[in-house]
Amino acid sequence: MPILDYQDNEALGRVRAVDTANVTVAVEDVTRLRKLQVNRLAALQSSRPGQHLIGIIQRITRSASSGGARADRAVVAEGVDDDDPDDEINVVRIALIGTLIDRIGLKENVFVRTLETVPEIDANCFALEGLRLTAFMRVVANIAGDGQRLSLGHYTLDEAAGAYLNGNRFFQRHAIIVGSTGSGKSWTTARVLEQVAELPNANAVMLDIHGEYAPLNGDGFQHLRIAGPADLDSGATLDQGVLFLPYWLLGYEALTSMFVDRSDQNAPNQAMVMSRAILNAKRIYLEADGKSDVLANFTIDSPVPFDLETVLGELNELNEQMVPGARAGAEKQGEFNGKLSRLIQRLESKQSDRRLGFLFQGVAETMQYDWLERLVVRLMAGRKDQPAQRGGVKVIDFSEVPSDVLPLMVSLVARLIFSVQQWTPIERRHPISIVCDEAHLYIPERSGASGAGDISVAIFERIAKEGRKYGLGLVVVSQRPSEVNRTVLSQCNNLMAMRLTNGDDQAVVRRLLPDSLGGFGELLPVLDTGEALVVGDASLLPARIRMSPPNQPPNSGTIDFWDRWALDTAVGGHDAAVESWRKQRVQTPQ
Ligand SMILES: Nc1ncnc2c1ncn2[C@@H]1O[C@H](COP(=O)(O)OP(=O)(O)OP(=O)(O)O)[C@@H](O)[C@H]1O
Numbered sequence: 001m002p003i004l005d006y007q008d009n010e011a012l013g014r015v016r017a018v019d020t021a022n023v024t025v026a027v028e029d030v031t032r033l034r035k036l037q038v039n040r041l042a043a044l045q046s047s048r049p050g051q052h053l054i055g056i057i058q059r060i061t062r063s064a065s066s067g068g069a070r071a072d073r074a075v076v077a078e079g080v081d082d083d084d085p086d087d088e089i090n091v092v093r094i095a096l097i098g099t100l101i102d103r104i105g106l107k108e109n110v111f112v113r114t115l116e117t118v119p120e121i122d123a124n125c126f127a128l129e130g131l132r133l134t135a136f137m138r139v140v141a142n143i144a145g146d147g148q149r150l151s152l153g154h155y156t157l158d159e160a161a162g163a164y165l166n167g168n169r170f171f172q173r174h175a176i177i178v179g180s181t182g183s184g185k186s187w188t189t190a191r192v193l194e195q196v197a198e199l200p201n202a203n204a205v206m207l208d209i210h211g212e213y214a215p216l217n218g219d220g221f222q223h224l225r226i227a228g229p230a231d232l233d234s235g236a237t238l239d240q241g242v243l244f245l246p247y248w249l250l251g252y253e254a255l256t257s258m259f260v261d262r263s264d265q266n267a268p269n270q271a272m273v274m275s276r277a278i279l280n281a282k283r284i285y286l287e288a289d290g291k292s293d294v295l296a297n298f299t300i301d302s303p304v305p306f307d308l309e310t311v312l313g314e315l316n317e318l319n320e321q322m323v324p325g326a327r328a329g330a331e332k333q334g335e336f337n338g339k340l341s342r343l344i345q346r347l348e349s350k351q352s353d354r355r356l357g358f359l360f361q362g363v364a365e366t367m368q369y370d371w372l373e374r375l376v377v378r379l380m381a382g383r384k385d386q387p388a389q390r391g392g393v394k395v396i397d398f399s400e401v402p403s404d405v406l407p408l409m410v411s412l413v414a415r416l417i418f419s420v421q422q423w424t425p426i427e428r429r430h431p432i433s434i435v436c437d438e439a440h441l442y443i444p445e446r447s448g449a450s451g452a453g454d455i456s457v458a459i460f461e462r463i464a465k466e467g468r469k470y471g472l473g474l475v476v477v478s479q480r481p482s483e484v485n486r487t488v489l490s491q492c493n494n495l496m497a498m499r500l501t502n503g504d505d506q507a508v509v510r511r512l513l514p515d516s517l518g519g520f521g522e523l524l525p526v527l528d529t530g531e532a533l534v535v536g537d538a539s540l541l542p543a544r545i546r547m548s549p550p551n552q553p554p555n556s557g558t559i560d561f562w563d564r565w566a567l568d569t570a571v572g573g574h575d576a577a578v579e580s581w582r583k584q585r586v587q588t589p590q
């Protein structure tokens with residue numbers, strides 16, 4: 001069934017003027033003109049049957065007619081009284097954006113972004129509203145069956161029309177959700193994740209930087225937490241949802257960025273000696289475990305556990321080494337004698353830092369060879385009905401990770417997922433999405449200054465460019481799009497832009513909007529909380545959508561300062577907060 005089945009008497013008006021991609025429509029009925037709004041959609045009769053041209057209303061004007069126009073009009077409607085209030089030119093300017101074709105071959109209702117024809121003078125123009133709008137937007141979003149529907153909310157300009165996206169396209173080719181603080185990104189993310197979690201084989205990892213997403217509960221959600229200082233002695237394990245990310249998972253570059261001070265004159269020596277010592281320690285581990293097949297091919301970047309004490313022992317030995325001198329019986333300092341002191345000192349201080357306990361003070365199981373398999377299952381399992389491999393949406397709470405190592409740890413998780421996807425044979429690959437909240441913190445525009453930041457950026461750039469091939473999608477969420485890495489942004493084919501007040505951020509987002517559609521960028525600063533401009537692969541036309549709140553809103557609730565200050569109750573808890581700070585663990589009041 002064609003979705004645009006207008007009767008002539010529903011027409012708003014008729015086409016008066018046409019140029020390449022714009023038409024001017026004269027509206028006779030002033031009450032209808034008043035109801036029209038800029039940015040709404042209109043459909044125009046095409047010269048070809050079975051087609052309608054679709055346009056966006058750009059300007060609505062009502063003005064007294066000049067003599068020429070009146071003469072013009074008199075031809076159409078003879079005997080017009082001079083005092084007739086209709087004796088005005090009411091015109092609507094419409095930018096044409098595409099064609100809706102009732103049928104191509106076996107496919108019904110196909111929308112194309114080209115103009116197959118232009119409307120003829122006097123062609124009828126109709127408003128695209130209500131159920132027709134819903135149906136049209138579903139065509140635009142490429143939603144064939146109900147299965148792939150991702151429900152967002154309603155169109156701002158037409159509350160009656162439900163707004164949906166094509167879930168395949170949204171996750172396939174990466175997405176970004178941007179907006180100033182408090183504009184509703186976390187709520188929108190939660191709404192999307194809730195629907196993902198309902199699918200029986202859902203697979204997504206949510207990088208929750210502030211621990212905001214704890215309230216998202218239910219069968220389809222798994223909550224994991226990076227171990228904090230208080231978890232170190234409690235013997236918390238993976239099965240309890242406490243994640244350790246042991247140092248041996250870090251690649252060579254990450255290890256050097258952590259231990260070697262690049263400004264040190266001995267840095268190249270230190271990096272070289274350290275890599276040799278780590279390779280050696282990995283070999284010792286593999287030999288002790290009898291993994292001869294791995295021994296033949298492993299590299300320094302292979303995820304093989306090694307004992308940090310072995311490495312430290314070797315470094316200490318070289319740092320103090322004396323070798324036979326030129327004269328018999330005499331000794332001189334070895335090649336690295338004294339050159340590794342700072343490396344050893346950095347290593348030892350990181351090793352004993354309780355804030356970094358999740359890296360260096362992991363429970364015993366993290367040194368077992370098959371622990372990594374268990375970690376990966378925890379992060380990437382699909383089915384939620386199998387207790388041993390609970391899948392769904394895995395929310396990982398990074399709130400206890402110190403900010404200086406956050407990029408390193410977040411990217412470690414991302415790299416793990418990417419590598420496993422790469423090494424999974426294509427027929428067994430299960431698609432997975434990584435949702436990156438507060439992405440500007442760990443996917444910044446390349447600075448070149450900090451080693452750790454660059455490592456993280458490199459991994460996310462790689463996922464943005466190649467992830468699609470391996471069934472790995474990114475959803476980048478940020479309040480500062482202008483600070484997020486450009487390469488990653490440019491690979492995102494879906495945009496949800498919420499209110500943006502900063503000029504730099506607006507400029508970045510405007511560049512992502514299709515240019516033929518202009519105008520929409522102007523809306524960015526005036527969007528209401530919870531409203532978004534949505535465009536991209538999952539929806540070919542930009543639309544302004546009022547997001548429905550999630551069933552389980554995240555913990556990002558805005559505090560009502562004035563109301564709270566107006567309360568008459570005692571406020572305390574500062575002493576407990578200070579003590580929590582010392583103990584590095586939040587104490588919830590009893
Ligand atoms: N769709 C919505 N409908 C109604 N209210 C909303 C909606 N989305 C957000 N809000 C309101 O706005 C507040 C802030 O939303 P949210 O936490 O999602 O902002 P944010 O963009 O993630 O901010 P930040 O960048 O600081 O994390 C919410 O607490 C809620 O009161």
Ligand SMILES: [Mg+2]
Nearest residue numbers: 185186187556
């Ligand atoms: Mg947020």
